[in-house]
Amino acid sequence: MTTPSAGKWAKVLAEDKDAFLEHWLREQKAVISARPDLMVDSELRRESAEFLDLLLAAADEGAAADISAEPWAPSREYLAGISRSRAVQGFTPTETATFVFSLKQPAFALLQAKLKDEAVLLSEVWTFNVLVDKLGLYTTEIFLTSREDIIRRQQAEMLELSTPVVQLWEGILALPLIGTLDSERTQVIMEILLQSIVDRSSGVAIIDITGVPAVDTMVAQNLMKTVAAARLMGAQCIISGIRPQIAQTMVHLGVSFEGVVTTASLADALAHAFRLSNLHVSQAQSRS
């Protein structure tokens, strides 16, 4: 099949564009694509009309069914926009894809009415079918990538949000950890903690693991790495917030924080940090 014939369906559609658009809109309302609760009628009409224009424009340029080709770029972009905005509005990917797939029924009806030659009709219907399938799948693909983007962004945000380094006293830092410690997070934590040790020239760092749900050999090893790196820089680490249950599992697993001071609570760790820094806390004499 040569390229010029690829545009034949487009000519048929373009001739009867208004009637075709009406038919398409009726079709969309009949199937699940249209959601009156999520999108008003005029909005749907506008989107449909604009997409149809782009589609016909691309076909007019003699584009083949390969939708990754240059002439399809505007259509692709428009579909991507629709797919994203609909995902935000609460459409399911099926509903978004049906927006494109519902083109088939009216187009086939129109082509059947206009093209008398059966061989031409068949090939045009096939071309159009392949094209619409590709465009429909494209919307799903965009939907998925936009979802993945959201997941990735949230992951990055979580990493940053969950590792604040706070200064408890001059020369004493605390790092309250919340959530599971995997290798990637340990790396981030290590970098943040070591940088803070340099920036605030702190000799003692308290790593509080009250918010860490479970301590297995992996987590312990990651913590020990952080402690060892801090020690190499000349800072002492205290691991605090070991809950009774965690202590039990650690012993059962044979996990040990050898050579590191561990305390049950952050308060105990702070007291120890004061001792390490030769600081003495005493109650002020009350004035009688």
Added chain:
Amino acid sequence: METIPILKVGDCLLISIQVDMHDRLAMSLQNHITEQVVKHHARGVMIDISALEMVDSFIGRVLGSIAAMTRVLGAETVVVGMRPAVAITLVELGLSLGTLRTALNVEVGMELLGSLIDASTGGAFRERQAD
């Protein structure tokens, strides 16, 4: 061949590494330090590596052995000012250098060295400082 200067301050030797370390330089530094410790009867050695940006396992091991060697010769070694990236690299290389004494900066390192010398000599460092 370039050498790293070793400064004698009282009982201590001060070494500041300001250039990129390569293996031969590290070995010559090790020789130099041990010779100087013996020559000056030094009780403490401080190595400032705050300008050192890159380490490999060899340099890491040399630092560890310098500390061990000086201890045999009766001097304590403190390594100060290690950068976060260097510390992470050493840990990832599996060199946690358990016996190496470290401090955040020269000031803290000097204090630590003083207390170490005091502990081993019964207050010799403090007396000298007071003079």
